[in-house]
Every structure is written in C-alpha cells, then in structure tokens.
Amino acid sequence: MSDAVIQISISPQDEEKFRKEHYTKVQGDLNSGTEGKPMFIWYKKESLSSINRIQFSFRPEMDAGLTAAGFKKINKNLNARTKGDPIFLWYMSDTTESDVSIVDLRVTISVTDEPILFKSGWERLGCNLNRGADGHPVYLWVKWNKQTYISDIRGSESFTLDTDNFNTGFFRVDQNTNGGAKSTLVFLWYQRTTDADASGMTALGVSLCADDEDHLKKKHFVKVDTNLHGGHTPCGNGVYLWYKPGETSKIQYFTVLVGEEARRVYKEHGCNVVEKNLSGCGFTPLYIAYYVE
Structure with a gap:
C-alpha cells in the first residue's frame, strides 16, 4: 500500500486501486474540455493534515527550487495526452511559523463556480491545470485549518x-x-x-x-x-x-x-x-x- 498522501489517477485501474487503498477522490477532471483522458486527484483523508504546501511546476527550471526545499513531486503530467504544458503537482510538510495544515481539497472546472469558494475561505492555487491545453479552466483549491x-x-x-x-x-x-x-x-x-x-x-x-x-x-x-x-x-x-x-x-x-x-x-x-x-x-x-x- 502506498504511503503517498496525494495521488493522481490516469485510468480506471488507478481509480480502483486508490479506492482499495482508502483514498478519497476529488471530483473534477483535470483534463476537462480537452481530448485527454480523465484524470483526478486523490488524497488520504487521515493524512491530509500533514500537508501544508502545494505548488505546481510547468517548466523544467522550476524543479530545482522545489526539490531543494523538500517538496515531493507526483511524477504524473496533469496535462497528459493534451497539447498543453507538462504540469506536475508537488507537496510537502514544513515547520516555519507561518505554516498551517490543509484540511480539504476541491477542484473547479468552470469560472462560474469559483467566486462562491473564493468568498467562503477556500484558497485557489494559481496554476490553471489545463495551462496551454485550450480546455476548461481547472484549478485546485485548498481549505486551511487556521x-x-x-x-x-x-x-x-x-x-x-x-x-x-x-x-x-x-x-x-x-x-x-x-x-x-x-x-x-x-x-x-x-x-x-x-x-x-x-x-x-x-x-x-x-x-x-x-x-x-x-x-x-x-x-x-x-x-x-x-x-x-x-x-x-x-x-x-x-x-x-x-x-x-x-x-x-x-x-x-x-x-x-x-x-x-x-x-x-x-x-x-x-x-x-x-x-x-x-x-x-x-x-x-x-x-x-x-x-x-
């Protein structure tokens, strides 16, 4: 069984595997509006609070700083099978005085769904996960414990x-x-x-x-x-x-x-x-x- 807190499914086989390993699926296809196959974020509910940073990379030059700072990379391209930029999710735990824990995740695939989350304490992470793919605007949102x-x-x-x-x-x-x-x-x-x-x-x-x-x-x-x-x-x-x-x-x-x-x-x-x-x-x-x- 994997000890990863966050996973990415790229096939029905992945989805079945993650269900058996008691991961929670975040609704919202990361390839929404493109020709790419459906992709979803999954997380371990009991372990999510150990995470307090999520970042994305879409250029190879972005990897070095994330790696040196201790981020863990999920090595699955979130823009797989599309013409968009290769995008990767990174996450970590840290102990600076400004760090707080993540308690929930959401994905939006339409801008009309965003403002209600934005005004109710959900923080939208900056990278469009369909960046360069001409699909729907797909964003990951986080809810903090403080x-x-x-x-x-x-x-x-x-x-x-x-x-x-x-x-x-x-x-x-x-x-x-x-x-x-x-x-x-x-x-x-x-x-x-x-x-x-x-x-x-x-x-x-x-x-x-x-x-x-x-x-x-x-x-x-x-x-x-x-x-x-x-x-x-x-x-x-x-x-x-x-x-x-x-x-x-x-x-x-x-x-x-x-x-x-x-x-x-x-x-x-x-x-x-x-x-x-x-x-x-x-x-x-x-x-x-x-x-x-």
Missing part, C-alpha cells in the same frame, strides 16, 4: 531564489505575470501569518504608469519592487503590485485571474478585483483578485 493573513509580498524574475523563498515560508502564485513571454517568467510570492495582531494588508493595487504610482502613493500604498513584466515592457511602462498596510480588514489570500470572463464573474459576485490588466498589450488579460476578512 485563519491566516498575508504578512509580506515579493516578486521574482528568476528561479535562483526559489529555495530561499520556500524555506522562509513564502508561497508562489504559479501564474506567470510576464504577459505572453516564453523566456523570463515573473511570479508573485506571499508569506502568511496566523497572528491576527500582526501588521497586515488591507487592499492591493496595480500601477501601469507614473500617474498610477502617484495615485497609489497618495493613498499610502507600498510598492512591491519587482516589475511584473521583468525587463519586458511591451507598452512602455513597468507593471507593479502595491499593498496598503493596515490593522483591520486584513487580506487572507490573493490570486491571479486569467482572462476577461474571470474578471467579470468575480466582480459580479462582489469579489475584490484590481481592474488593471497586468499583461500589457496584445496578451491574455491578467488581474489580481484578493479576499479580505
């Missing part, structure tokens, strides 16, 4: 500091913000705290030009000093995330929305969406959505 608050945000323009970021309790939002660039990938990272009395963040903003920066400074926002387009500025300006420090109505989590439909649906359901397109000219629109306590 309420947490974002205490720090940073960005990265290379993979050299990945291990350090993971080891100090940072989570990577696994969505490249660098427009449609295939070379330099830029990611946002956040660190969380369980301390409700610690300094927090009450709002997020995005600047695309000097006027945006002046506006956010006047409202006492703080700039995250990483250009989300890296050195690539297709419309002539850097793109930056900003946050507003505060003690009340603290942000618990945020994610990057892909496409105009996601922005519209989240807004219609009353979610906090920063309506500044991160991706610049000519690329699929990207927006920041965040949840405030």
Whole structure:
C-alpha cells in the first residue's frame, strides 16, 4: 500500500486501486474540455493534515527550487495526452511559523463556480491545470485549518531564489505575470501569518504608469519592487503590485485571474478585483483578485 498522501489517477485501474487503498477522490477532471483522458486527484483523508504546501511546476527550471526545499513531486503530467504544458503537482510538510495544515481539497472546472469558494475561505492555487491545453479552466483549491493573513509580498524574475523563498515560508502564485513571454517568467510570492495582531494588508493595487504610482502613493500604498513584466515592457511602462498596510480588514489570500470572463464573474459576485490588466498589450488579460476578512 502506498504511503503517498496525494495521488493522481490516469485510468480506471488507478481509480480502483486508490479506492482499495482508502483514498478519497476529488471530483473534477483535470483534463476537462480537452481530448485527454480523465484524470483526478486523490488524497488520504487521515493524512491530509500533514500537508501544508502545494505548488505546481510547468517548466523544467522550476524543479530545482522545489526539490531543494523538500517538496515531493507526483511524477504524473496533469496535462497528459493534451497539447498543453507538462504540469506536475508537488507537496510537502514544513515547520516555519507561518505554516498551517490543509484540511480539504476541491477542484473547479468552470469560472462560474469559483467566486462562491473564493468568498467562503477556500484558497485557489494559481496554476490553471489545463495551462496551454485550450480546455476548461481547472484549478485546485485548498481549505486551511487556521485563519491566516498575508504578512509580506515579493516578486521574482528568476528561479535562483526559489529555495530561499520556500524555506522562509513564502508561497508562489504559479501564474506567470510576464504577459505572453516564453523566456523570463515573473511570479508573485506571499508569506502568511496566523497572528491576527500582526501588521497586515488591507487592499492591493496595480500601477501601469507614473500617474498610477502617484495615485497609489497618495493613498499610502507600498510598492512591491519587482516589475511584473521583468525587463519586458511591451507598452512602455513597468507593471507593479502595491499593498496598503493596515490593522483591520486584513487580506487572507490573493490570486491571479486569467482572462476577461474571470474578471467579470468575480466582480459580479462582489469579489475584490484590481481592474488593471497586468499583461500589457496584445496578451491574455491578467488581474489580481484578493479576499479580505
């Protein structure tokens, strides 16, 4: 019997095997809307609380930092038998002061199902598991055993500091913000705290030009000093995330929305969406959505 906490089924034989080994199936086909065969996530219910980190990789360069930080890779491509990018799930347990346990998992295959989860304490992990496959938007969601608050945000323009970021309790939002660039990938990272009395963040903003920066400074926002387009500025300006420090109505989590439909649906359901397109000219629109306590 396997001691893995999380498994991926790629056949009816896998499903039967995991049932016999008392795994719980997460409904939601990871290949939904593609020609790929059905794939599902399974987990050991009694062991799930030992897991407090899940990340994804979709470029070989992402493996080194995850491995060095102690993540365990499930060596099954979540985009198998599709034209999409090879995607792998990684998970781990850790002991930094910001780590909390996962108590439940969900998968969504339609953006219309997302806002109700987003507003009810479920955190959406950043990677579309149909990335590049032209299928339905498939996302994994996690439920934590404790309420947490974002205490720090940073960005990265290379993979050299990945291990350090993971080891100090940072989570990577696994969505490249660098427009449609295939070379330099830029990611946002956040660190969380369980301390409700610690300094927090009450709002997020995005600047695309000097006027945006002046506006956010006047409202006492703080700039995250990483250009989300890296050195690539297709419309002539850097793109930056900003946050507003505060003690009340603290942000618990945020994610990057892909496409105009996601922005519209989240807004219609009353979610906090920063309506500044991160991706610049000519690329699929990207927006920041965040949840405030």
